[in-house]
Amino acid sequence: RFLPDRYVEGTCPVCGYKEARGDQCDNCGSWYEAYELIEPHSKVTGGPAEVRETTHLYLDLPKFSDRLREYVAGQEHWRTSVKNFILGIIDAGLEKRPITRDIQWGVPVPEPGFEDKRFYVWFDACIGYVSSTMEWAESIGEPDRWREYWQEPDTRLVHFIGKDNTVFHALVWPALLTGTGEDGEEPYVLPYDVPANEFMNLEVVVDGERRPMQMSTSRNLAVWLHEALDRFPADPLRFYLASNLPETGDVAFSWRDFGTRVNSDLIGNLGNYINRVLSFAEKYADGEMIRPADLTDEARAVLEDFRELERRYEARMLAPKPREALGELLAMGKRANRFFDSETPWKTRKDDPERARATLYVCSVLLGSIAYHAAPYVPEAIERLQGFFDGPLARVTDLEELPESYRVSGAKPLFQRIEEEEVLAAEERLSRAVRGE
Numbered sequence: 001r002f003l004p005d006r007y008v009e010g011t012c013p014v015c016g017y018k019e020a021r022g023d024q025c026d027n028c029g030s031w032y033e034a035y036e037l038i039e040p041h042s043k044v045t046g047g048p049a050e051v052r053e054t055t056h057l058y059l060d061l062p063k064f065s066d067r068l069r070e071y072v073a074g075q076e077h078w079r080t081s082v083k084n085f086i087l088g089i090i091d092a093g094l095e096k097r098p099i100t101r102d103i104q105w106g107v108p109v110p111e112p113g114f115e116d117k118r119f120y121v122w123f124d125a126c127i128g129y130v131s132s133t134m135e136w137a138e139s140i141g142e143p144d145r146w147r148e149y150w151q152e153p154d155t156r157l158v159h160f161i162g163k164d165n166t167v168f169h170a171l172v173w174p175a176l177l178t179g180t181g182e183d184g185e186e187p188y189v190l191p192y193d194v195p196a197n198e199f200m201n202l203e204v205v206v207d208g209e210r211r212p213m214q215m216s217t218s219r220n221l222a223v224w225l226h227e228a229l230d231r232f233p234a235d236p237l238r239f240y241l242a243s244n245l246p247e248t249g250d251v252a253f254s255w256r257d258f259g260t261r262v263n264s265d266l267i268g269n270l271g272n273y274i275n276r277v278l279s280f281a282e283k284y285a286d287g288e289m290i291r292p293a294d295l296t297d298e299a300r301a302v303l304e305d306f307r308e309l310e311r312r313y314e315a316r317m318l319a320p321k322p323r324e325a326l327g328e329l330l331a332m333g334k335r336a337n338r339f340f341d342s343e344t345p346w347k348t349r350k351d352d353p354e355r356a357r358a359t360l361y362v363c364s365v366l367l368g369s370i371a372y373h374a375a376p377y378v379p380e381a382i383e384r385l386q387g388f389f390d391g392p393l394a395r396v397t398d399l400e401e402l403p404e405s406y407r408v409s410g411a412k413p414l415f416q417r418i419e420e421e422e423v424l425a426a427e428e429r430l431s432r433a434v435r436g437e
Contacts, residue, residue, distance in 0.1 A: 195319075
């Protein structure tokens with residue numbers, strides 16, 4: 001019997017990480033053969049692993065070296081960490097890699113003499129992207145439709161992954177796509193981007209001190225989604241994860257930081273602005289916001305600022321850098337709050353009601369832009385927000401098609417503060433896991 005890759009552990013031959021797996025190191029991302037591990041052992045028995053001879057099929061990666069180097073080097077928009085990591089592997093010299101395993105489960109190998117073997121999961125996994133598209137095309141009665149996605153040059157193929165899967169999506173997969181096809185057949189599109197995130201660890205309170213620790217599902221040292229959703233709504237969790245994405249380096253999930261960011265950024269900034277506008281409209285304008293005949297210089301200035309913030313948001317989202325895009329969204333909230341403060345509609349409603357109404361309408365347009373760009377982060381809240389209005393919200397970029405008026409009714413706060421006791425309870429669960437309780 002042979003042990004599957006993930007049932008072999010040992011010390012990484014590259015970085016010295018002591019819990020490296022049989023095919024890859026989760027700490028440094030190195031890709032190697034199981035026999036290269038230092039002191040490999042079985043995860044099943046804990047005993048030392050024995051090296052035995054076997055015969056495999058191999059992917060001849062060295063033949064793709066030049067094409068892969070040219071391809072990766074030309075991806076100027078890739079994250080630096082991803083690009084440098086893959087180029088480093090190529091420059092160190094690619095090796096032939098076995099694509100079969102001596103296991104009983106998996107995709108059978110359709111090759112005489114290899115019937116008792118199965119394909120290595122990271123050889124066939126990415127191929128599933130294409131085969132599933134083919135299956136979909138067959139199911140709708142258009143068997144060639146898959147080619148629109150995989151062989152049309154205007155296709156943008158983007159793989160959102162973690163850094164431990166980078167080598168398979170940015171090196172092995174392009175090699176497979178490059179080497180696939182028959183004479184005269186259109187080539188397959190290569191990945192346009194592989195925005196691999198780094199690792200997210202945990203901040204755990206141990207003996208009164210906050211320490212970063214790696215997640216471990218076997219030790220129950222993790223943030224389990226079903227438990228988190230029992231404690232908090234999905235939107236604040238999604239917002240925090242987006243604000244703390246490990247786009248350029250490892251980060252730690254911190255329940256303390258979660259409470260701080262939700263209360264200060266989501267509620268204190270975005271939620272505060274939305275609530276101010278809606279409350280003022282219902283209290284002092286019967287919920288109606290009417291388009292003014294003309295705009296003040298201050299209104300034009302804030303609208304122009306928003307246009308620039310929208311452009312920056314969209315550029316970062318397409319990069320794709322959703323954490324940076326969220327920063328632009330928060331900048332929109334701050335700018336909108338400043339405009340509301342500087343216009344003092346609670347004063348002008350008495351001595352200049354026309355200006356107060358104009359301010360309120362402009363604020364509703366700013367709110368529409370904020371809502372549109374916040375939807376990827378807090379979709380449930382934005383859906384509720386839209387329900388307070390009698391029609392679709394406009395954006396700053398829709399100024400030529402703004403509605404004559406809005407009416408809002410029944411508005412309620414979209415978010416609830418994260419209380420200190422909730423944070424402490426969530427932290428205590430992780431602390432108990434460290435203690436083995």
